[in-house]
Amino acid sequence: MSKNSIINSKPESKSFFDKPYFADNLDSGTNTPLLEKIVSLELDDNLSQEDIEIFNKILKGCNDLLKKKVNSHEFKINKYEFFELKFIEKKDIARYLIYRYKYRHFSKKNKIGKFPPCLQIEPTSVCNYRCVMCYQADKSFSNKSEGFMSNMSLDLYKKIIDQVEGKIESITLASRGEPTLNKEFVNMLNYSSNKFLALKMNTNASLLNEKLIHSILSTDIQSIVFSVDAADKETYEKIRVNGKFEKIMKNLNLFAKIRKEHYSKEKHIVKISGVKISDTQSLSEMEQKFKDIADVIAFVPYTEWESAYDNEENDLKHACQELWTRMFVWADGKVNPCDYDYKSTLSKWNVKNKTISEIWNSKEYDSLRQKHLDQKRNTIEPCIRCQN
Numbered sequence: 132m133s134k135n136s137i138i139n140s141k142p143e144s145k146s147f148f149d150k151p152y153f154a155d156n157l158d159s160g161t162n163t164p165l166l167e168k169i170v171s172l173e174l175d176d177n178l179s180q181e182d183i184e185i186f187n188k189i190l191k192g193c194n195d196l197l198k199k200k201v202n203s204h205e206f207k208i209n210k211y212e213f214f215e216l217k218f219i220e221k222k223d224i225a226r227y228l229i230y231r232y233k234y235r236h237f238s239k240k241n242k243i244g245k246f247p248p249c250l251q252i253e254p255t256s257v258c259n260y261r262c263v264m265c266y267q268a269d270k271s272f273s274n275k276s277e278g279f280m281s282n283m284s285l286d287l288y289k290k291i292i293d294q295v296e297g298k299i300e301s302i303t304l305a306s307r308g309e310p311t312l313n314k315e316f317v318n319m320l321n322y323s324s325n326k327f328l329a330l331k332m333n334t335n336a337s338l339l340n341e342k343l344i345h346s347i348l349s350t351d352i353q354s355i356v357f358s359v360d361a362a363d364k365e366t367y368e369k370i371r372v373n374g375k376f377e378k379i380m381k382n383l384n385l386f387a388k389i390r391k392e393h394y395s396k397e398k399h400i401v402k403i404s405g406v407k408i409s410d411t412q413s414l415s416e417m418e419q420k421f422k423d424i425a426d427v428i429a430f431v432p433y434t435e436w437e438s439a440y441d442n443e444e445n446d447l448k449h450a451c452q453e454l455w456t457r458m459f460v461w462a463d464g465k466v467n468p469c470d471y472d473y474k475s476t477l478s479k480w481n482v483k484n485k486t487i488s489e490i491w492n493s494k495e496y497d498s499l500r501q502k503h504l505d506q507k508r509n510t511i512e513p514c515i516r517c518q519n
């Protein structure tokens with residue numbers, strides 16, 4: 132498939148936290164009052180031995196930061212976590228930091244727990260957009276006749292949530308499709324409310340209306356991410372094919388108005404997040420345009436999702452972190468290790484006949500991890516074409 136001419140960025144493999152992609156007021160990563168609050172926390176009696184050990188490492192990292200030990204090897208809270216911590220109640224801080232430790236450090240230590248640190252659940256694989264850098268631009272995926280398009284039932288969604296409540300802190304409602312297209316989306320959100328510390332949703336904002344905005348903001352959802360890549364109509368509509376810039380601005384402004392008038396005391400984090408695919412996108416213009424709508428404005432680096440199975444083979448040797456940090460449940464119940472592989476070449480599992488924990492700890496999943504650790508990712512499709 133030939134690349135759309137607006138794409139002129141190179142795909143990147145590094146975490147976007149390491150890159151100057153944020154256009155917000157995140158602090159530099161040292162926040163003394165917050166660190167002092169953390170080191171004075173009393174541990175919850177219900178924590179497992181493993182979580183106690185993790186929390187002690189976190190405490191050591193915080194103490195090192197307070198003593199300005201810059202070479203400390205213990206867990207350092209990064210600037211995005213400092214930002215999120217401002218929205219976390221004191222009673223939940225230890226829980227939050229343990230989840231972040233598992234998310235960021237288990238992959239470095241090749242460690243897996245009983246459950247993945249994060250679970251992405253896709254309410255639907257259908258999308259009303261055909262963004263140029265997205266798998267939806269691949270007709271062999273998005274054409275109905277190809278068999279990849281479906282909506283998750285509320286029953287299946289509830290079955291998954293019941294398994295992971297209290298076991299996983301981070302649940303994201305989104306992946307290959309636009310989640311609000313599923314008619315059960317609000318019921319899914321309501322069913323998940325007050326069960327997770329990091330409940331998130333991603334949306335292109337095209338279907339927002341007063342009723343949906345109230346439904347979203349009246350849950351305890353932590354993060355609402357609007358996928359918007361540009362501050363001007365021309366660039367936006369070139370990237371977000373089928374999107375109408377005026378309509379998105381109207382919806383986002385309505386969201387901001389309702390949030391301000393009715394939910395200003397709630398601890399939601401609103402993000403505008405784009406994919407940096409072109410030098411015509413400007414972070415400072417985004418900040419200017421969306422500063423009254425979002426708390427965080429950021430770009431994530433470009434991944435060549437739109438041509439995942441045709442990208443050139445590479446000779447990367449490192450193990451892909453996705454295999455230790457996240458797992459994806461597609462709308463039809465299929466489970467996949469990542470969304471680069473949007474046609475599920477790597478999938479051997481379905482939540483209809485195995486539990487989340489069984490899948491995460493299965494021998495097939497472990498064998499995939501081991502191949503990556505043995506520097507044999509070049510024997511696996513599509514890992515051989517992926518920059519992650």
Ligand code: SF4
Pocket residue numbers: 451452453454468469470471472508513514515517518519
């Ligand atoms: S295709 Fe392979 S290397 Fe790429 S994200 Fe998925 S598991 Fe990781």
